[in-house]
Amino acid sequence: MNVKAIFGRVESAAMRTGKFARVQRHETKSAPGAEVVMDLMATGLRGINASGLAATTVRFEITGRIYKPFLSEPQDDIDPALMDAGIATFIELASDFELGGEVRNIDIRGAYGSPLDLRAGYITIEKSIFRTADLIIPMIVNDVLPEAP
Amino acid sequence: MAKQAGMGDRLWVGAYNISGDIGSIQQISGGPAAMDVTDITQSGFGRVGGLRNGTINFTSWFDKAAGAAHPVLSALPTADTLMSYGRGAVIGSAMASMVAKQIDYAGTRGNDGTFTLNVGGQSNAYGLEWGQQLTAGDRTDTTGTNGASLDGTASSSDGAQFYTHLSALTGTNVILTVQDSADNAAWANLSGGAFTSMTAIGWQRLAVTGTVRRYLRIVSSGTFTSATFVVNAVRNVTAVVF
Numbered sequence: 001m002n003v004k005a006i007f008g009r010v011e012s013a014a015m016r017t018g019k020f021a022r023v024q025r026h027e028t029k030s031a032p033g034a035e036v037v038m039d040l041m042a043t044g045l046r047g048i049n050a051s052g053l054a055a056t057t058v059r060f061e062i063t064g065r066i067y068k069p070f071l072s073e074p075q076d077d078i079d080p081a082l083m084d085a086g087i088a089t090f091i092e093l094a095s096d097f098e099l100g101g102e103v104r105n106i107d108i109r110g111a112y113g114s115p116l117d118l119r120a121g122y123i124t125i126e127k128s129i130f131r132t133a134d135l136i137i138p139m140i141v142n143d144v145l146p147e148a149p
Numbered sequence: 150m151a152k153q154a155g156m157g158d159r160l161w162v163g164a165y166n167i168s169g170d171i172g173s174i175q176q177i178s179g180g181p182a183a184m185d186v187t188d189i190t191q192s193g194f195g196r197v198g199g200l201r202n203g204t205i206n207f208t209s210w211f212d213k214a215a216g217a218a219h220p221v222l223s224a225l226p227t228a229d230t231l232m233s234y235g236r237g238a239v240i241g242s243a244m245a246s247m248v249a250k251q252i253d254y255a256g257t258r259g260n261d262g263t264f265t266l267n268v269g270g271q272s273n274a275y276g277l278e279w280g281q282q283l284t285a286g287d288r289t290d291t292t293g294t295n296g297a298s299l300d301g302t303a304s305s306s307d308g309a310q311f312y313t314h315l316s317a318l319t320g321t322n323v324i325l326t327v328q329d330s331a332d333n334a335a336w337a338n339l340s341g342g343a344f345t346s347m348t349a350i351g352w353q354r355l356a357v358t359g360t361v362r363r364y365l366r367i368v369s370s371g372t373f374t375s376a377t378f379v380v381n382a383v384r385n386v387t388a389v390v391f
Contacts, residue, residue, distance in 0.1 A: 050263075052169035052210070053158040054238070111261035143169060147157035149237060 001058070001144045002102060007040055009099035010062055010137060014038055017088035019081075020066075031126040032067045036085050039065045043136070047145060048112045050104075055143035057104070059112050064089065064135035069128065079120065082133040086118045089135060099139070107138040114138065159235035159286055160207060161314040161379060162221055162251075162270075164350035166287055168235075170218035172208045172265060177234050177245050179203035179277025201391070203247040203277025205232045205270040211256075216316075222254045222268055231352035232270045233312060233381055238286025240299050244381040246312040247277040248354055275354070275391050278310055280383030283327070283367045287316060289377045290323075290369045298333055298366040299382065307385035308358040311342070313378055315350050320373025322348045325380065327355075329362040336366065346371065356391070 007025045014023045021035035028039050043061035051057040066082050093099075093116070097106045109115050117136040122129055159168040181198030188195065209218040229248050236243040249270035256266045283299050313325055327342035341357040367380050 050172065050210070053160055053171045053174075054156070054168050056156075105262070107262075109261040111259070111263045149153075149157060149239075 001060070001141045003042070003060075006060070006099060006102050006139065006141075007062065009096075009102055010040055010064065010093070013092035013096065013099075014040075014064065014089045016092050017085065019085035019088050027065070028067075028125065031128045032130065034069055034072060036066060036068050036081050038067070038085070038089075038135075041065065048140070050112055050140055052143060054147050056145035056147065057140060057142050058144045059107060060103075060139045060141055062137045062139070064137060065123075066133040066135070067123075067130045070122065070131050071129070078131050082120065082131060083118070086133045086135050090116055090118070093137065103139040104142045105140050107140055110138070112138075112140065153236070155236065157237055159238050159379075161231070161233045161235075161316070163230045163352055164314060164316050165216050165221045166314070166316050166379075167209070167218045167221055170210050170212040172210055174205070174207040174234060176204050176206040177277070179245075179247065179272065181276075201272070201276030203249070203270075203272030203275075205234065205245070205247055205249065205277070207268055209266045209268055211264045211266060218266070222251070222266065225251060225254055229273050230270070231312060231314060231354065233314060233379070235282060235286060235379070238282070240282055240285050240297055242282045242286075243279060244282045244379075245277055245279045246354075246381045246383070247272045248275050249273060275310075278312075278381075278383045280310070280312075280381045283311075283365055283380040283382045284378065287377050287379050288367075289317070289375060290373075291375055292373075293370040294368070295328075295336075296367045296369070298330070298364045300333070301361070301363050301365060301384055304331065304360060304362045305384050305386065306360050307388050308356065309361045309385055310383040311344070311355040311357075312352070312381040312383075313344055313355075314352045315347050315376065315378045317375065317377035318347065318350055318373060319375040321371065322346045323369055323371040323373050323376040323378070325378060326368045326370065327357075327380075327382070328366050328368055330364040330366075331362045333364045339365075
């Protein structure tokens, strides 16, 4: 399992949408600017029942957090911008659901947990409030844990 | 040994180890059919053992790579195949083998995008037999090799059956021979214990009669640079008839 390559594929998919000023593979340490941007972060990994007999397949989750300043103008465009960016990213991921062979599939429909998911919220960074949309991106990766007694 | 889980298991079908593509095994069963011979003097059922039977049912993932589940199982052969389940993959691990007819390769595509295929095997002629691996799962020899031994704890006198899956061969041929020993030091070919020379991947079943001494091992010979195989040894603890 090549975690770095998986991050790279998700990053590339997001950048292909043309909706982001930047996409980075870590959580921001300072307040983002006025444009729509996204941070990719690992959320977790667990073994699942999609395995073979002698190795455990895992479900690996990445969260892509999209930011836009809460006080951007026009304010009516804040949520549509976030949703458009999130949906466009999902479309890119669904059209390459094996991420170029790095994963078995993106668990689009939640066969082994929650599906592709997009949740809006807020976050305060350096006293600035941002409207956010979290993309939950679950991926199935074959045979990561070989088994032997 | 304590109770064990089923992780690290194996499944072979014909000449192929398709363990990585098998999601679950629903049934590994066999034995004699129970024939009701109850008479009017009895207060409980009276039964005798009838025809030997065997069933292996499993669920496969879809994998279209060469030698993987889809090309192997979708062939739906009418000829016999050999199905073997390995509970682990070390010498001495339990292994169940069955000369079988493959019944179906039935796909289910769920709303959630999963795609699984149910496969059944029903025994032909011999039923299902439980034995022990004489190899640590698949063993790969690059030249003629005397394999490590299996301690059967005691000699037996009712013969044995052996099954092999040869899943890879580079070279002209490989001959797998079962040897036994009383002391794990002095070895001899088991009478009748040589599989037929194999010039391509495949499977075989072998039956021997009479004494089988305490220790067993597999010796490979032939003209090859690489041969990958697994062997199941079924030592009979009582007289058997097939």
